[in-house]
Amino acid sequence: xxxxxxxxQEVSEWLEENCPPSMRTPLVPEEEVWGGRNxxxxxxESKLWLERMGEKGWTAPSLPTEYGGGGLDRDQTxxxxxxxxxxxxxxALNSFGIWMLAPCIIEFGNEEQKxxxxxxxxxxxxxxxxxxxxxxxxxxxxxxxxxxxxxxxxYLVNGQKVWTSYADKADWIFALVRTGPQExxxxxxxxxxxxxxxxxxxxxxxxxxxxxxxxxxxxxxxxKAPKENLVGVENSGWTIAKKLLxxxxxxxxxxxxxxxxxxxxxxVVSIAKKYLGEDNGKIAxxxxxxxxxxxxxxxxxxxxxxxxxxxxGGKASxxxxxxxxxxxxxxKDRYELMISSMGNKGLGWSExxxxxxxxxxxxxxxxxxxNSIEGGTSEVQLNVISRRVLDLPS
Amino acid sequence: xxxxxxxxxxxxxxxxxxxxxDKTPTNHFRKLRDDGNAKCWDDSIWQEMVQLGWxxxxxxxxxxxxxxxxxxxSVIMQELGKTLTPSPLLATSVLGVSTIKLLGSDExxxxxxxxxxSGEATTALAVDEGNHHSPFDIEATATLEDDKWILNGQKVFxxxxxxxxxxxxxxxxxxxxxxxxxxxxxxxxxxxxGLEVSQISTADCRNYANLVMSNxxxxxxxxxxxxxxxxxxxxxxxxxxxIAMASEMLGNTEEAFEITVSYLKERKQFGVLIGSFQALQHxxxxxxxxxxxxxxxxxAAMHAADENSNELERLSSLAKxxxxxTLHLVSNEAIQMHGGIGVTDEYDIGFYLKRARVAEQIxxxxxxxxxxxxxISGF
Ligand SMILES: Cc1cc2nc3c(=O)[nH]c(=O)nc-3n(C[C@H](O)[C@H](O)[C@H](O)COP(=O)(O)OP(=O)(O)OC[C@H]3O[C@@H](n4cnc5c(N)ncnc54)[C@H](O)[C@@H]3O)c2cc1C
Numbered sequence: 187x188x189x190x191x192x193x194x195q196e197v198s199e200w201l202e203e204n205c206p207p208s209m210r211t212p213l214v215p216e217e218e219v220w221g222g223r224n225x226x227x228x229x230x231e232s233k234l235w236l237e238r239m240g241e242k243g244w245t246a247p248s249l250p251t252e253y254g255g256g257g258l259d260r261d262q263t264x265x266x267x268x269x270x271x272x273x274x275x276x277x278a279l280n281s282f283g284i285w286m287l288a289p290c291i292i293e294f295g296n297e298e299q300k301x302x303x304x305x306x307x308x309x310x311x312x313x314x315x316x317x318x319x320x321x322x323x324x325x326x327x328x329x330x331x332x333x334x335x336x337x338x339x340x341y342l343v344n345g346q347k348v349w350t351s352y353a354d355k356a357d358w359i360f361a362l363v364r365t366g367p368q369e370x371x372x373x374x375x376x377x378x379x380x381x382x383x384x385x386x387x388x389x390x391x392x393x394x395x396x397x398x399x400x401x402x403x404x405x406x407x408x409x410k411a412p413k414e415n416l417v418g419v420e421n422s423g424w425t426i427a428k429k430l431l432x433x434x435x436x437x438x439x440x441x442x443x444x445x446x447x448x449x450x451x452x453x454v455v456s457i458a459k460k461y462l463g464e465d466n467g468k469i470a471x472x473x474x475x476x477x478x479x480x481x482x483x484x485x486x487x488x489x490x491x492x493x494x495x496x497x498x499g500g501k502a503s504x505x506x507x508x509x510x511x512x513x514x515x516x517x518k519d520r521y522e523l524m525i526s527s528m529g530n531k532g533l534g535w536s537e538x539x540x541x542x543x544x545x546x547x548x549x550x551x552x553x554x555x556x557n558s559i560e561g562g563t564s565e566v567q568l569n570v571i572s573r574r575v576l577d578l579p580s
Numbered sequence: 581x582x583x584x585x586x587x588x589x590x591x592x593x594x595x596x597x598x599x600x601x602d603k604t605p606t607n608h609f610r611k612l613r614d615d616g617n618a619k620c621w622d623d624s625i626w627q628e629m630v631q632l633g634w635x636x637x638x639x640x641x642x643x644x645x646x647x648x649x650x651x652x653x654s655v656i657m658q659e660l661g662k663t664l665t666p667s668p669l670l671a672t673s674v675l676g677v678s679t680i681k682l683l684g685s686d687e688x689x690x691x692x693x694x695x696x697x698s699g700e701a702t703t704a705l706a707v708d709e710g711n712h713h714s715p716f717d718i719e720a721t722a723t724l725e726d727d728k729w730i731l732n733g734q735k736v737f738x739x740x741x742x743x744x745x746x747x748x749x750x751x752x753x754x755x756x757x758x759x760x761x762x763x764x765x766x767x768x769x770x771x772x773x774g775l776e777v778s779q780i781s782t783a784d785c786r787n788y789a790n791l792v793m794s795n796x797x798x799x800x801x802x803x804x805x806x807x808x809x810x811x812x813x814x815x816x817x818x819x820x821x822x823i824a825m826a827s828e829m830l831g832n833t834e835e836a837f838e839i840t841v842s843y844l845k846e847r848k849q850f851g852v853l854i855g856s857f858q859a860l861q862h863x864x865x866x867x868x869x870x871x872x873x874x875x876x877x878x879x880a881a882m883h884a885a886d887e888n889s890n891e892l893e894r895l896s897s898l899a900k901x902x903x904x905x906t907l908h909l910v911s912n913e914a915i916q917m918h919g920g921i922g923v924t925d926e927y928d929i930g931f932y933l934k935r936a937r938v939a940e941q942i943x944x945x946x947x948x949x950x951x952x953x954x955x956i957s958g959f
Contacts, residue, residue: 453959469959479954487902490876494583505872512869571868572861574839579856 193262197269197304204238205275206231213276215233215546220280221310223357231328232276239278240309246284249292254305260496267277282351283314287360290430295375303379303465317347317361317380318427325566328371328424329361332406334378341365341378341416343386345410349560351390353389353402356382361431366421368492377423379415386410396552397535434561435510441557442488442513452547454478458527460515478523488512507574511567514557521551581883583876587733589651595632596659604665605630606644606928612666613785619743620787621666629929630699638677640818643693647914649886650820654827654878661831666786668702671740674824676703678817679748683765683805687859692746692767704744705821706735706791707814713944715750715818716760716811720793722751729766729803731796739942742779745770749793751914753807765804772796784931784938806948819896822943823881824826825904826896829869830878833907837867837933840914845921854917863913870906877902894956901949904940911936 217229219236227233229402239245242256247263249255258266288307291299306312323330332345336541341361353359359380366374381386386409388481389402458469458478470473495505524547525532534540534548558564572578585593603623612620629635639645646652653674660667673696679690680703689746695701707715720733731751741747747768757761768775774796779789804810841864844855854860881899884892885944911933922929940946 267851296730455957467958468954474953475959476950479950479957479959482957482959483898483901483950483953484873486898487873487877490583490880491873492919494876494879497583506867508872510867512873565862568865569858571865576864576868578841578844578861578864579853 190261192420194265194269197266198272200242201273201275204235205273206235207359208232209235209276209278211276212272212274217276218280219276219278219310220313220352220355222313222355223311223391224355225310235276236278236310243308245279245281245289245310246308247307249288249304253292253300254308256324257572264496273339279310280568281313282356283311283312283569286316286430286433287314289433290377290426291417293429294426295324298414299379299417312357313352313355315350315353315356315359315382315404317350317353317359319349320346321348325563327427327535328375330375331363332361332363333367334365334376334411335421336365337410340412341408343378343380343411347404348405349392349401350389350404351401351560352406353382354391358382359387359404360417367422369421370415373425374421375423375427376420377417377426378384378411379417380406380409380411384409384411393551395555397547398549398553425512427439431562435506435567437490438557438561439506440510441517441554442509443485443492452524452543452550454524454527457524457547461531474523474527478527479500481519481523485516485520488516505575507562507567507570511558511564511571512553515564517557518554521547521554525551581889582878583879585651585655585879588648588755589655591657592648592652593659594939596656598662599628600665601658604660604663605929606663609664609666609931610928618779618787619740620785621668625665627666627699629669630697634669634909635673635699636677636693636697638673638681639697640681640689640932641695643689649866649882650674650823651882651886653883654824657824657828658831658834658878660833663830663959664832664930664935668744670821670824670828671704671744672696672702675705675739675817675821676746676748678820679765679813679922680704680767681709682806682813682816685805688767688804690803692771694869698822701745701749702740702743703746704738704741704789705817706738706741706747706749707818708736709734710736711939713948715948716763716850717757717812718750718752719757720749720751722753722764722766724800727800729798729800731766731768731793731798734792736790737780737941738789738791740787741777741791742787743770747775747777747791748804755808759949760815762808763811764807764816765810766798766802767804768796768798768802772798782938783934786938808890808950816892818943819892820885822896822900822949823878823885825939825942826874826878826881829903829907829936830874832932832935832939833871833874833903833910836907836910836914836929836936837864838912839929840864840917842885843918860917863917867906867910867913869903870909874899874902874906894953897944897956898951900944901946901953904946904949907936908940908946 209231217232219232242257243251243254247256247258249264251257284307288304291303318327318329320332334341334343359382361378361380362375363378364374365376386407388405391399391402393399458474462474463470533545534544573580617756633646634656636645637648640647677696680689709719710717722729722731747770749766749768750763751766753764774794776792777789782788814942844860845853847854877899881895884895914929917931918929
């Protein structure tokens, strides 16, 4: 047996013993785990599951063990994911800290920052949010104006962020701030970590078209952020910011695959068969069937492309823009196909007349509209591909 | 299955790339066309390919080949596709070899495979009878009379049919049109009496023929393998052909795209390079994404073929579909982004469009493969 097969067996045995039964059932949105100081566990087994996975470092399997990660190589990580998938395990932890911040702290942070922040991220003790966008700076992120003045041992932060997902629930924020007001716009930005419990930080939720309110306006009024929380060098935060966006985009790309991301978990083929009927086992309506087949074929080819990128060594590069663009547009397409297959059952808003699953699909459909906006719009991704990959002139 | 090329496959691809760039740039095809070369390939170039071992890539070692797999021949086709290099590789070294290898008796393999490897003989596979690819809609018949096979019927759009030394003919020995049961394959010398081969002239200026069989009389040994059971094997051979074709189409696409992106960086209008216009940039970026998807689908399909995966049918349909859709898109956009020069015969880009549409038809269009994929997947 190869080392990898031995590892697979160990993983499988460990999961058998440690993954609580209810964590192998389909996820209910209220039981999603994000961790943090104020985390509430509707289902106590989800807390147990997080603790066990966090202890192993398997919430962040590829991060080094010295900072609490799993220390697994690429192949082992893949095996772990396969085994988790096999038992239909729920994610132990959803975390911007793991998806976006941790890889940047590994790359750009100093030793103290790694020791301070990584273990808490991996165990889900501290929940992070992302303070990039501002009212005047969306796609043109580098024009941001939240300012951080050097006060000797700390920065004094003033300004406003917007669309900060889960700012009202997060413990810390990684923020882009302007430290060099005189510098050209890309060269005056720093990457600063700020405790949301600091005096002067406040948040105000914004309601989305899906009826949910996962994100906020975030205000900074004379907030003191200790200097030790600057990641990398002052005024060179843009490099870190861009790298982090690549991690974010890679993550969002997975939405392109059925069952990935913020979906309702529903499969478009079964939905179509259920609501359009079957004809000899086929989706009964030929043009719906054609549209769905096209969609599934694109998804298959997209999935193979994600796999190929991994097999080639998976460098996070301009390719992340392609994955972000394609994956999110694809996910939007999936939900359009889903609600159109459901007919008038695909437009339910609350329980009068609609099952929970039906409402969830309507809400998910609305939520997917943000996929091609958050993390950089589709148009911005196409710009990046044009300029960075195809080297077209600006 | 890892979606990368092995070192040997990469080496083969590099060799083919240099070959195409040095010996058969697009001008090579232009000259064949201008000269009205009926075969549409250059014999000395084919012999060079034979010397490199390309004719025998799918042939088992015991018959003189290298048994290097579909991935091997596909990467060569991809590189040749970039410069639109015509060759007998598809009809002879993929279709001919695979049919004989999978269906023929030892005696038949011994008889034909070495001749293919050495470049002495080329073959063609005659399946379709109608306007659209439909491999089981076969009405051509073969009946056994006094130890002889008598074939009647017609075949169309046979790749390399105009020059092939041997034609592999799929005919019905039992059952009805549409059934995969009851099909058999016969191998006929091009000069057989009762076999009328007529070359057809297509937009891509390659070698295709229709054929009519009027009491074409063949010896008992002309039957490849056993009677009535060739249906499944033909489908398998066609899948290999689809993958090789998809790979060539990927090469066509990559080059047409490359030519177009270069043009965007050199043509100026309104005082700026046209590549700075966002309307063109975004269309180029979308093509880039589709090309990346095509690469993955083709790679997965050729590995599936070499690993005898049970996903072969689905992946071959996915590859041919995705390659067809992408080539369709890119061949149209390539012309449009060149403006007027794009529709002149003097400029190469039009060759890619004309090749594209024919290639899309070969062994099933995107529509065909979309329907097949849906059926296989149970949608
Ligand atoms: C659900 C959701 C969650 C989010 N979470 C966060 C978060 O946690 N933290 C955070 O910092 N931000 C977050 N964002 C903000 C997100 O990053 C921005 O919305 C995004 O970058 C776009 O900025 P904007 O909304 O200001 O749109 P604009 O930049 O104003 O764009 C408007 C339109 O113009 C187009 N456009 C703009 N520039 C160009 C150009 N150069 N070429 C072509 N078209 C262009 C855009 O593509 C878009 O279609 C979130 C957004 C959403 C929807």
